[in-house]
Amino acid sequence: MPARYSDIVSKGLERIRSVGMAAYLDLGAETRSQNRLNRRYIDSIVFEMRILGSTLADTKTELFGQALTVPILAAALCKSRVLERLGPWEIPYLEQIAAGLADAGSMMSTGGVELDELARIVDQGAPVVHIVKPYGDDDLILRHLQRAAELGCVAVGMDIDAFFQEKAWDEEPGPADWALSPKSLDDMRRYCRETTLPFVVKGVLSVHDALRAQDIGASAVVVSFHGGEAIDYAVPILKILPAIREAVPELTIMVDSGFRRGTDVLKALALGADGVGIATLLLIACAADGRAGVKAMIELLAEELRRTMSLVGSPSVAQVDRSALHFVGRESGDTDSSNIFGDDENEKREQ
Amino acid sequence: MPARYSDIVSKGLERIRSVGMAAYLDLGAETRSQNRLNRRYIDSIVFEMRILGSTLADTKTELFGQALTVPILAAALCKSRVLERLGPWEIPYLEQIAAGLADAGSMMSTGGVELDELARIVDQGAPVVHIVKPYGDDDLILRHLQRAAELGCVAVGMDIDAFFQEKAWDEEPGPADWALSPKSLDDMRRYCRETTLPFVVKGVLSVHDALRAQDIGASAVVVSFHGGEAIDYAVPILKILPAIREAVPELTIMVDSGFRRGTDVLKALALGADGVGIATLLLIACAADGRAGVKAMIELLAEELRRTMSLVGSPSVAQVDRSALHFVGRESGDTDSSNIFGDDENEKREQ
Amino acid sequence: MPARYSDIVSKGLERIRSVGMAAYLDLGAETRSQNRLNRRYIDSIVFEMRILGSTLADTKTELFGQALTVPILAAALCKSRVLERLGPWEIPYLEQIAAGLADAGSMMSTGGVELDELARIVDQGAPVVHIVKPYGDDDLILRHLQRAAELGCVAVGMDIDAFFQEKAWDEEPGPADWALSPKSLDDMRRYCRETTLPFVVKGVLSVHDALRAQDIGASAVVVSFHGGEAIDYAVPILKILPAIREAVPELTIMVDSGFRRGTDVLKALALGADGVGIATLLLIACAADGRAGVKAMIELLAEELRRTMSLVGSPSVAQVDRSALHFVGRESGDTDSSNIFGDDENEKREQ
Amino acid sequence: MPARYSDIVSKGLERIRSVGMAAYLDLGAETRSQNRLNRRYIDSIVFEMRILGSTLADTKTELFGQALTVPILAAALCKSRVLERLGPWEIPYLEQIAAGLADAGSMMSTGGVELDELARIVDQGAPVVHIVKPYGDDDLILRHLQRAAELGCVAVGMDIDAFFQEKAWDEEPGPADWALSPKSLDDMRRYCRETTLPFVVKGVLSVHDALRAQDIGASAVVVSFHGGEAIDYAVPILKILPAIREAVPELTIMVDSGFRRGTDVLKALALGADGVGIATLLLIACAADGRAGVKAMIELLAEELRRTMSLVGSPSVAQVDRSALHFVGRESGDTDSSNIFGDDENEKREQ
Secondary structure (H helix, E strand, O other), X not given: OOOOHHHHHHHHHHHHHHOOOHHHHOOOOOOOHHHHHHHHHHHOEEEOOOOOOOOOOEOOEEEOOEEEOOOEEEOOEOOOHHHHHHOOOOOOHHHHHHHHHHHHOOEEXXXXXXXXXXXHHHOOOXXXXXXXXXXXXXXXXXXXXXXXXXXXXXXXXXXXXXXXXXXXOOOOEOOOOOOEOOOOHHHHHHHHHXXXXXXXXXXXXXXXXXXXHHHOOOOEEEEOOHHHOOOOOEOOHHHHHHHHHHHOOOOEEEEOOOOOOHHHHHHHHHOOOOEEEEOHHHHHHHHHXXXXXXXXXHHHHHHHHHHHHHHHOOOEHHHOOHHHEEEOOOOOOOOOOOOOOXXXXXXXXXX | OOOOHHHHHXXXXXXXXXXXXXXXHOOOOOOOHHHHHHHHHHHOEEEOOOOOOOOOOEOOEEEOOEEEOOOEEEOXXXXXXXXXXXXXXXXXXXXXXXXXXXXXXXXXXXXXXXXXXXXXXXXXXXXXXXXXXXXXXXXXXXXXXXXXXXXXXXXXXXEHHHOOOXXXXXXXXXXXXXXXXXXXXXXXXXXXXXXXXXXEEEEXXXXXXXXXXXXXXXXXXXXXXXXXXXXXXXXXXXXXXXXXXXXXXXXXXXXXXXXXXXXXHHHHHHOOOOEEEEOHHHHHHHHHHHHHHHHHHHHHHHHXXXXXXXXXXXXXXXXXXXXXXXXXXXXXXXXXXXXXXXXXXXXXXXX | OOOOHHHHHHHHHHHHHHOOOHHHHOOOOOOOHHHHHHHHHHHOEEEOOOOOOOOOOEOOEEEOOEEEOOOEEEOOEOOOHHHHHHXXXXXXXXXXXXXXXXXXXXXXXXXXXXXXXXXXXXXXXXXXXXXXXXXXXXXXXXXXXXXXXXXXXXXEEEEHHHOOOOEOOOOOXXXXXXXXXXXXXXXXXXXXXXXXOOEEEEEEOOHHHHHHHHHOOOOEEEEOOHHHOOOOOEOOHHHHHHHHHHHOOOOEEEEOOOOOOHHHHHHHHHOOOXXXXXXXXXHHXXXXXXXXXXXXXXXXXHHHHHHHHHHHOOOEHHHOOHHHEEEOOOOXXXXXXXXXXXXXXXXXXXX | OOOOHHHHXXXXXXXXXXXXXXXXXXXXXXXXXHHHHHHHHHHOEEEOOOOOOOXXXXXXXXXXXXXXXXXXXXXXXXXXXXXXXXXXXXXXXXXXXXXXXXXXXXXXXXXXXXXXXXXXXXXXXXXXXXXXXXXXXXXXXXXXXXXXXXXXXXXXXXXXXXXXXXXXOOOOEOOOOOOEOOOOHHHHHHHHHHOOOOEEEEEEOOHHHHHHHHHOOOOEEEEOOHHHOOOOOEOOHHHHHHHHHHHOOOOEEEEOOOOXXXXXXXHHHHOOOXXXXXXXXXXXXXXXXXXXXXXXXXHHHXXXXXXXXXXXXXXXXXXXXXHHEEEOOOOOOOOOOOOOOOOOXXXXXXX
16 A cells, blocks of 8 residues: 555654654744645635546646656745754665655755755756755855855855744744845846856745846745745735736746645646645655655655546646636635644744 | 434434544545535525415426336435445445435435446436436446436436546545546447437536537436536636526526525526426435435435525426526625535545 | 622522523534624624713613613513523513613513513503513413503513514524414514504514515514524524614614623614513623512613713714624634633533 | 733733733623724725835834834823732832833823823833823813923823723723813814823724814824723724724824734834824733833834835835735634733723
8 A cells, every 4th residue: 555645744743743853844034824825725726527528637737847747846945953963874864865856757956955955856867956055155155056056056045034034933033044135136037147057046925026027137046934934914926926927927836835745736737836835744755765765755746636637627736827826815715625744833942 | 293304314314423433524635625515505596475466386297207206316326435334234325325216306416326226226216317427438437328228217317527537535546446447429429329219418507518418319408616626716507607697598407506496496597597406415315314314314405495485486397487486695695504514524524 | 898790790690500400501503603693793793982072971862752871672582491490580581681771770671471470560660561472372372461551561562573483592492382383474463463562573684574564564673583482594683674764764683692781782782673672681680689689680780881982982872873883703713701600611500 | 032912911911810811901891892893894904015125114204393213102091900900119110111112113002191190100211191081170181281291202192082981891981090071073173282291082993083183273183092991893094094083184193902012013004004002011011020121012013113114115104005015804803813802802901
């Protein structure tokens, strides 16, 4: 019998709870409202079925010229306080995740990692998108951009939502080990120019920024509020996505922040996304079973996606559209359907 | 004193809990969101009263040429893991249910049952609609269609929402004992052609499929998401029903999935249904008191329906329309009013 | 220090709980959804303040030619299972309630009471509206209509929402001691004709019935769903009230079912009511302190009403209008703000 | 490490709970519905981000000619039952609050205080707005207005929402030590005329009163329902604010009642406020750490505000507008995201 989603999640959460780190899975500047509101918005979208004449769907897609088995990839992963605590790891956890993604035919993405760690991650075989932090030291940024290209990354970018520091659930700036600073439009243009790779602007949450991202030369944006760390009371991802899709029809659009199930992924695709990033689920899957857990998680999400695509009559990722979506938020308001965290909210971190 | 609805439900649930099977009553692919959202949608519809000049209503109706005391029938019943566990049964539970329906003047419907079991069910005297699974083996399908006609079933059909497998709450395919597969439109046309009985397409949840069902020659559809097993985040039945009614005015339309009370039935009739299928309630009633419990449940639902029809001024099923309905979902959002399951959601199945 | 609302309610509920009868305070056919939805609808209406230039408001009004200190009256009271259980009463509880209402300058209303009891109630001094049950025995109805006039009642009427029996929370018909039956329009016309008093149709919950009530000669309607016993999933009183007010501008309109606070009363007045009936609060107040409790309850509601009228700038009942109302139901949905019952829902009646 | 918002709140609440006074922090006439509804309305507003091209924002502003570091000030503070109970205070708590506000570059505002206490408060160095109660004794009002000017207050005013008495959560009039009474428009005009200072009308909750405030000569209004004590079921502050802003574009508009976070402040500014008053947070901060706690609280709110302004691309208070706001209330309805009180609602006051 293949692994079940709930089994992987349960096992991963159990291990994370055992080291007192579950609260770190639900990040969120100040009040964490953004994650609740985002989840509720996802939950308010439902599907009609279009089965007659439908065949088993194919989830294959392509991002940055790379063939992927499924439009699901890692959201830019950094050093994780959660997984650190579960260590020591014989094989470093970021490499295990990269390897599991490679096994599943998915794509890796990195955030705040050292360049030597980046090299080892690329070695695992999955295509890698490297998102560079807005370091105060501009040379460091340029070194990252250059080295990423040398290592064979398929794209680079920057998470602009860290310009003004990130804040985790405990109201302290998240990754405290770098000095970050806001970048001007000219800075951003230069980063785009200095790399031969497609440039990704991560942390776009408005038409305003999507248009500017296009204007400075980016070829892709990630609609994201950084899993909650960027801004309190963020507009839900799927609420703002359609307007962004319409504003920049030529750009590749990825989303992340709070996506948990194959149905969540399908909703994002239907509303304009080309790929969906996940981070928390990968941390949990890695906590559960390392590389094998990551591979299994991607495959389970792919199976859910394929089955749901088949049921709504979308035979391929390119043929997904929003005509099968309905919106029930105004009548009801499903609040907890995909809350996989249980009652850990009050769990305190242990220092 | 006649039995009360709450007494039957309490007794049935108590017995089902005693064998650890209550969680199996609330099925649901992946997150079970569809059942919650569906219930909330039903709960957001309310009635005005039209009493002056009203008389005691009559709930009689006709489906597939059969006179029924009430437009409530069994949703296609299969072998039940829940009732199996309560056995051994001196008289098999599906036959007890069929007999109870016959006693109450209602209609039976069967799903994944063997042909010899089907024969014994038909013998109980209620008219039977036999829904054939989309078996991978086409000959098996045709044998079912032919045998159903020989036995005197009043209609046959297929549950298309099982084309891509069903998933129960435990994220495993529900009835694992058949190999199912999607059928082409040509396959479906052939099934309609090969039977002399009215053909029912079960699992329609869009205008798209309702039109195609009509196009392939079906004379009836069942608007359903298979009690939750078909698709996660399904659009609520009563939300999609009016558009389907408008699209295929000539077809018989039945609904099922989550209907629990006489008022639920009246809402479905008002929004376009000709009949309302129930399954979970029949399992509970049968668990409570076998054939007698099933009979009592249908009669209690009929009494609720008759009383509510009288209060809204609809003297007959044919005269029910939506003009007495109001929608409160936007202002409030009653979430738990007909939750008959209590807090069993976390009850684990015992294998 | 004068009594506080919360003190009276606490004391009354405590006494009612002590005899195991609290569940009987929240009546409701089948699922009790109507009371929850009705409360939520009331709670979704809010006020702006208009203080500058405002003076202390006057709550005086007139109903059926009677001067009242406040547009709050008893909803038609019957023999109460709740108060019976608290007995024996030295002075019968219905007389204590009538006396308390007289003390406060309010109005009494009676439902299923015997004629000799009615006489003693009238003797307490408050004006009385006598609502006659739709007894199967027409002569009994006519005797009630005639005797009420002889005793000096100010109006008579009939609760049409009992035509098809009432159902309490325990799913058994509420007042089981009478045989009730639906009345034809001709019957209703005759009752109006046979009495010299204004005729009140109680249990109107649609424009349809309001127009028919006017048509048969009634001079007043009570918009009500009988505290929940009439119909499951009833449209909220304040949702249907404005349309009824518009349809029958010449009729006196009263409301009841779920009104609990002075602000609830003001909302009803603003949306078209001339008077607001309360029943549950009177039972609780009588349980707390008999006649004195009833008087205090009316006075406290009057004080709340007067203060809130002053704050919204309505100097008199006649000058209340809906321009100070706003609707927040679509944004939020306050669910429990006036739930005075606490967690008694699961309290079981003791036979 | 700098103090965290949650640490100050936790510490303050812990001290307040230790003397049994937490229930007094959540005031509210009759049902306290207004505070719940107000919070939910605030929570239903979310932000898009506009980061590209944004720089670190500046929160400086000016009110009544005074330069402030942030558009956050004290809502008119009175003698506090909560802080009294925590005494005796070596330095009186109102002076500690005023001093903390001065340290942080914010503004003080006073309500029901004696004139000698007012003098000592002004001495702490923060600019002071003195709101005079609508005392029945008109000479007392005029003495307050005159003395405030002599002491160097920057504005005076009156809280009109106390015209008809205030009611706290325990349903007793809040500050019971004054006899208050409604004032006529002529009275109000005279108060405006008699003072050389800008006059503030506090407790405006409608366009009606905003226009009248302007008409009598006020130069500022405070949109407020007095933290809940003024009226039950008050319209939420941010729901009524935009219409008031549009009606009196020339007036200074402040808001208070239920503002808790930097994001709350930004929402108020975006919808038309020039300044946001806080009271409960100051009581908690003072309970936690006196003057230093108050200073830290203002600085933490300022930091949240500055960071969020930066993320939405508003470089200065003057450039904040509502174009970055979205409304999610209709889809979801975040109910508890900024509930800082935990489960004290049932805590009983100890006399």
